[in-house]
Amino acid sequence: MFLRIHIISVSFFIGYVLSEDILLPSFIMDTQPLSAQSSFYLCHLHQLKNSNDLFLQGYNIINGAHTGHVHHLLLYECSIKDNLIYSGLCGIYNARLMPSSVYRYCQTRIIIAWARGGQLNYDYPIKTGLKMISSTQLLLEVHFEPSIPHNHSIGIQLRFYPLNEKPQYEVGVLTLGTLANSPLFLPPSLNTISFPTYCFNDCLKGFLKNNLVINMFSILVHAHQRATRIILEKNNNFDRLIDQNPFKFHQQEMIYFHKPYPQINSTNELSLICYYSTQNDHLKGIYGGYDSNNEMCQAFIYYYPKVESFPLCLSLPVYKNKHLMNNKRNWTNKLSLFIKDELESNINHLSLCGDNIYFNQSNKTMLQTKLYQRSMKNFKQYSYVYLRFSSIFYTTITSILLISIIYCYLIINKCLHSFSNGGTL
Template identity: 25%
Template sequence: MHLQIALMLSIFLLCDAKLPRFKQHTISNGLTNPKQNTQAMRLLQVEAKNEKTSAIVGEYKTRHRRDVFDSKSYESSLTWAHSERLDDNGDVLLRWVNSDSSITFRLEARTRGYVALGFNSARNVRGADLVVAWVDDRNGNAQILDCHGPDYQDLPVADDVQNYELISGYQNDTHTTIEFRRQLDTCDKQDFVIGEDTTQILWALGPDGSDGDLPKQVKSSNRPLRLLLPVSKPDSIPLRHWDVRFNNLTIPHDMATLFWCKVFKAPDLAKKHHIVGYQPIIDSRPIRDGKPVVEKDSLSPVHHMVLYECAEDEDKHLWNNWADTEGYYGPTRPSGWATCARPIAAWAIGSKGEFLPENVGIPLGEKGGVSYYMLEIHYDNQALHEVLDSSGIRVHYTPALRAHDAALLGAGVGVSALHVIPPKQRRYRTVGICSPECTNNTMPEEGINIVSVLLHAHGTARKISLKHVRGTQELPRISQENSYDARYQQSRIVPGGRKFLRGDTLITECTYDSTSRDKPILGGYSAQQEMCLSFILYYPRTELAGCYSMTPVKEFFETFGVKEFSKLSFMQVENIFLSSGNFENLPPQPDFTMKNERDRRYIEDGAVQGDDQGVSLLKDLIIWEPLEFRNKSFMAHLNEMPWAEHLLTEQIEKSLYKGMHMTFCKKRDDSWGVPIQIQNYPNFTEVMDNDTSEKSCHYKSVNLPSSVTKSTTGLGSTKTISSLLLAACAIIMIAR
């Protein structure tokens, strides 16, 4: 009996000694401070992870995984489908190629230390998937380490499971080159799933000699990219090019936003050709002391460019004269240019241009297409520099005709100041509709085939999706971006294409994060404003060029509590917006000071913002009813609304999203496909996102070698021993 008691006491004391002890922090009332306890636990976790990472790195330093690689022999057997300079100087070059399930990278960096590459949905290391690689200076062996960034620190921590496979690595006097491979989805929570969405690519370089010495804090750079892209430029067909560009246009220093338009005559072609791609020409030179100069780090004010077909009339003499001019400021361009309505190329900041899928081409030239085109460039000159600009678009075309004549369709929310995003909102949605009446009256009986989509918005947009509704059922999304970044706007191929029938509905939905804004964001062309658009490439070619919607004027103002304005009826206000701010056909309004086009360029923070799409009007509209808002401008009323009240913004979003929509259906000659209509938001069963659906993994993750596992599992072993001892204690107590 005494022996049994002694044995029990010994085991109990041993169990108690093996259990982890945490020093408790107390506050004045003697109770445990949970916040300090959490911080203490976090510090212990960080210490444990750092210890584990150091052990893994040490193991990698001492072991010899394989001999030095002959990278040239490997390069000859692999064609890199894509390559990007990650930095402006070209010091970090990333090449890659992917299959249906895996992706292979080649990272070339100007360093003889470590190189780190990361993947994240945010622009920082926290929560990122990181791979750190180096070439040992002593033996030339390359090593690679699968890491991640903790949610609360900017440092690399070794993953529990190593899912990156080293292929080759070497260094010369200046550069380190590493090739490695991974699965697109490793089914590891510490790894980033590489998919169709835009990924924030992170990179960091260690100083020379930092082989395996992981930094205590990572200062990474970032760039948005989509990694799963098709191979674009066709190399097997004869290509010609046509440069559509401005000629030394001076961007004034007092214009923060400027739209400029110019007409061009197409090349004189004896037969029909196909446009198969386009690339940007960015040629902007700041003017210093009256002279344009080339500066290495100067940023171009070119924000986006659109090239339109012009459905010209028989007066070729007039169009030739227009083509000989330098162009016009957007709102002052000739009324005849309204027939330049169908986009054929749409470029936005961050894009390298596009090449069309191999089965489609856009007709070019009088014999098969049209004779005149209009280039529209939006300049975002918030820095208020004077710039000499000769930018434009290089159009690639070929006499080798494709199978189908294609066209671009613009869809989404009509660009107008009536497109409002409240401030301080984490996820606020707006929507633009292409109505079934429009598609039913402008598309062929067999419908069209959608092959690619360019989704476009400005800086506060976070998600954009193009929805497809047939009857009362939503079909799978045509295109969707869940990590939208306005710095990177490339079109997206629709896998397998999408059949779109007459009477179907297109819905462009945008989700914005306006938490950094203090005032409402209005729709417009300025980078400080917002858009929500889709540019849809399809075949066969039809007369349809644009299909948009906006909230009807009366419903819009009533949503914000306004029932009547002083001196202007809702009908008059609506006519102003529908005529893009043209006051010519309205009765005289003595209280309005906007007398000419330049005065209508609204001023924000001391800078002229150019074509304002109704912003000035919102500042000059004076509320008459209700009485509580009387004599206040609508813009002042909008700015003073209690946007912090969640129920208010929720109701506004619901009213503008699910309420009435004014729909527009424009043909390529600027005529109406169907008259303007006001209709309810369509009633349909939505497709549910399957992001949370379970995935099955049919491959094994690459585990660490056993020697490394043993050397880094000290903490885990202690926990296991403690658990066994506790179990023994429990068994003895029960037996007793």
């Protein structure tokens, strides 16, 4: 009996030493209006108490049973070692309320992403871990829906390897898609509209040097209520990595890959395509943005080995006729279809890849930008070919059926003729 108690106490001690909780402080919840008309973001800076480098083995969502009012939860790694202090409203809409250093240096590298309906416990693959350097500062960001309970509490429990254990591979997280406030626009009353984004080959070629190959072991795709399907492809549709169909806003679970894990190298290019339906929206189009009533298109790839200074590989559409993207008009189905074609036939994209870290105190960042023009050949596989394929498909099927009917008629007629002349069936 004494031995059993001793073992329990030791395991409790080890568990306590090897984990750390990050919770939103209750006082910032108390300052928010309970009848908020729109969703809002709350952030809290947390200073890890590690004097040595640590490796994250996995994490748990704290109070995960009460996530019904939580849209998403993100954990960022700050890019400077200054001891920053902040708890309160955050997000791009509240940038003026945040200390500039927090906004500039602590909303760059996403290392943990969770969305509504996702798993509450997560473990990295064996022999892998996410590195936390000594005295790391982390920013917990929680996106709440309107009218949250007054006593709501949520956070993350980080679980570390023992200090004397170092995993073989360091985990990295790569964000794909587009910016949350990108010029995404969805005309109303449409059954489907596609929105392609890219991680261009130039970005992968620049960061995956010396024949470096990274292994994808899981991915979280993220969009809002009008998203119906999300596809991730490698090398222009030759290799489909995931097809989340249907995409469910209230069930955004992490997708796990099986060994051998899909690999990405410097010869590849990635395409993340989000599909939406606005058939229940009749009075206005939908903009890209942070609220659940806006839309997004993002994915978070968990991989190893980690590539330094490469947390982002995004693209933004650059529309030739940007004036079309507004709600100052009387919408008709014909107008929606016209603007859909204008948006989907766009071939201009601005590439954003690298690390959004500012140089010293300047306004220059390490983020690489370049304007690309997609060829219509690459574009058609996401829209026009799909539509034409439908008509060709039905025409082909109709022709085959018609030929089959004529052929059967001729065979039967020949048999009947033979039988009438004394033959057998």
